Amino acid sequence: MREAPKNRIAKDALKAWKLTAIIVMSVFWALTIGGFVLVYFMDWSYWVISFIAAGVAILTYVTVFLIPKIRWRRWRYEVFDQEIYIQHGILIVSRVLVPMIRVQHVDTKQGPILKKYRLASLTISTAATTHEIPALPEAEAEELRDQISVLARVDEDDV
Amino acid sequence: MSNGKRLHPTAIIFKLMYSIKNAIYVAIPPLIASFGNDFFFWVIIGVGVLFLLFVLYSVVDWLRFTYAVVDDELRIHQGIFIRNKRSISKHRIQSIDLTQGVLHRIFKLTKVSIETAGSNQGVDAALSSVTFEEGKAVQDALKSKGPVVETEEEQQEEPDYPKKSVTNKELVIAGSTSGSIGVILGLMLLGFSEVERFIPESAYDEATRWILALAIEAILGLVIFFLVILWGLGILGTVIKYGRFTITRYEDELFITRGLLEKKQMTIPLKRIQAVGIKESLIRQPLGFASVYVEIAGGEVKAGSRTLLFPIIKKANVEQFLHEILPEYQEVPTEFTKLPTRALPYYIISMVFLPAIITVAVGIFLTDFIYLPIILAIAAVLFAILKHRTHGSHISEQQITFVTRDFSKDTILVKHKRIQSFEKRQHFLQRKQNLATVRISMLNNFAGRHESVSGFELEDADHLSDWYSLRKRAIPNNSDEN
Structure with a gap:
């Protein structure tokens, strides 16, 4: 765990995350605009709502631009014959080792946003934990899934 | 089909008690609400009818429950309207334990609990009440030891398997230092010495002060009396629960019997043991006592319930105890890599x-x-x-040992192959200071156990990760079992 894992996740992950964040933030913006309309008609002071709008603007910047960028830059993985090595985290950087012989099953998953960018996420489950590699190119994710499932097929009779 | 045997008729009573226990919350509110008014009579009748229905249900349920041991299989037929036939192969059975409640013991009966692999309660089976001989017979018939070993065992009547029982003195120590009672007691005594300061001087004059002080002393005395009673009850509870606690080591399983009133048996297949822990609570640690427990995969699903291997033991004797009972985990390190x-x-x-x-x-x-x-x-x-100062780690060829403390000091021994994943974490300050948090995850009978120690020297954390990494281990030599 001295060196970081080698492989990065798909560059398009950035776009997918941004899109997700934009969708979430648009709900906040809709509410904020609704607030402005309400303030206009009810003749209240603009103080509070402007304050909220500023907050939402900062939040938009952080979630749409900052976080996806840092998150992408941080995300690394590497699959060895004996184990899977993952690095992720924004403020707290976490490096995880999952031995192949502990892997119980591997899944690939794809929501509508990931599908749009032809990405898929890979979930690796052990008896006690689950780990996710969030955005890999479709083909790569499937290849990796099959590869891991072959490597994980080690004879071990105990739990 | 096959003519199965019925349970002992007392099974009706157990079923009835179980049904009533579940229904009581529904029955109590209307009873209380209608108490004293006109509806009370009708509510009583309603409850009475319900009770009769339960009795009827329990009897029919008993009539429809049969079991038989046929060809290495336990077959259970049950259900009043929906018939459920279940066969459990003896090779799939992980453990068969006999439990005797108070009622069981009066009538020389026993409950037989059968546990299979996996944590799904629905897959397991239980015979709620059979005669003790019958229970023993079922247990013998279904023990997957193979006929050869069985006859051998019966002739010699248990060769010298390692065994350890709790003594009365140990039990009393366990009870008097158990749980929160002692902590509460200490805190209360500490708190009450301060109590008089809480009353502002100006609030009362000489006369009322005297009365108040008297009252406070009386209350104080009462509370202390009450706490002592509680404490006594705690001791009694421990004595009843862990009385005649005996643990025996067989080839590939541990066998525990305990209980003064309710006799419980428990079989722990060694394969299921995920970790061994040594717990020293704040009260026990200064006295040099600890309890030893195991984390088990599967089995009874209960949050936070750990299986005690021994309720109380001198810390100095733990290693000896493990050496006899569980030599797989006999290595209890004393020197740990500490935090900077x-x-x-x-x-x-x-x-x-x-x-x-x-x-x-x-x-x-x-x-x-x-x-x-x-x-x-x-x-x-x-x-x-x-x-x-408590936190630390130790690694040997096959085992990692973490010492942590919430309130109690917990020394946890885990084998390399029982760790499901390993995580090293650093927040941005730790990155600057070359510190790291290490977290290992293992399986247990609930949601898994994740043990983390924060603040390791980065170099030490990396050392641990090298130890865990199969890629790096593969080079010096191949890992051997246990």
């Missing part, structure tokens, strides 16, 4: 955070009592230091 001093501030900050907020709040609103949160904060600092 520069990790201490994080411990203090995380512990003092809450008391500090309280201090500020009290400082603003209740300035007179400012000393209370300050005492709390100082205690938190001391505790943080204690925590920092």
Whole structure:
């Protein structure tokens, strides 16, 4: 765990995350605009709502631009014959080792946003934990899934 | 089909008690609500009818429940309307335990619990009440030891398997130092010595002061009396629960019997043991006592319930105990890789955070009592230091040992192959200071156990990760079993 894992996740992950964040933030913006309309008609002071709008603007910047960028830059993985090595985290950087012989099953998953960018996420489950590699190119994710499932097929009779 | 046997008729009573226990919450509110008015009579009749229905149900349920041991299989037929036929192969059975409640013991009966692999309760089976001989017979018939071993065993009547029982003295020590009772007692005594200071001087004059003081003393005495009673009950509870506790080691399983009133058996297949822990609570640690427990995969699903291998034991004897009963885990290290001093501030900050907020709040609103949160904060600092000094790790060829402390000191021994995943974490300050948090995950009978120690020297954390990494281990030599 001295060196970081080698492989990065798909560059398009950035776009997918941004899109997700934009969708979430648009709900906040809709509410904020609704607030402005309400303030206009009810003749209240603009103080509070402007304050909220500023907050939402900062939040938009952080979630749409900052976080996806840092998150992408941080995300690394590497699959060895004996184990899977993952690095992720924004403020707290976490490096995880999952031995192949502990892997119980591997899944690939794809929501509508990931599908749009032809990405898929890979979930690796052990008896006690689950780990996710969030955005890999479709083909790569499937290849990796099959590869891991072959490597994980080690004879071990105990739990 | 096959003519199965019925359970002992007392099974009806158990079923009935079980049904009533579940229904009582529904029955009580209308009873209370209607107490004393016109509906009371009808409610009583309703409850009576319900009771009769339960009795009927329990009887029919008993009539429809049969079991038989056929060709290495336990077959159970049950269900009143929906018939359920279940066969459990003897090779799939992990453990068969006999449990005797008080009622069981009066009539020389026993409950037979059959556990299969997996944690799904629905897959397991139980015979709620059979005669003791019958239970023993079922147990013998279904033990997957193979006929050869069985006859051998019967002739020699148990060769010398390692065994350890709890003594009465140990039980009393366990009871008197158990749980929170002791802590409460200590805190209360400490608290009450301060109590008189709480009453502001100006609030009452000489005369009322005398009466009040008397009243307070009376209350104080009463509370202490009450606490002593509670304490006594705690001891009694422990004695009843863990009385005649005996653990025996067979080839590939541990066998525990315990209980003074209710006799319980428990079989722990060694394969299922995920980790061994040595717990020293704040009261027991200074006295040199600890309890030994195991984390087991599967089995009875209960949050936070650990299986005790021994309720109380001198810390110094733990290694000897494990050597006899569970030699797989006999290695109990005493020297640990400790945390560097520069990790201490994080411990203090995380512990003092809450008391500090309280201090500020009290400082603003209740300035007179400012000393209370300050005492709390100082205690938190001391505790943080204690925590920092306790935490540590040790690795050997096949085993990692973590020492951690919530309140109790917990030494946990885990084999390499039982660790499901390994995580090293650093937040941005730790990155600057070359510190790291290490977290290992293992399986247990609930949601898994994740044990983490924060504030390792980065180099030490990397050393642990090298130990865990199969890629790096593969080079020196191949891992061998256990």
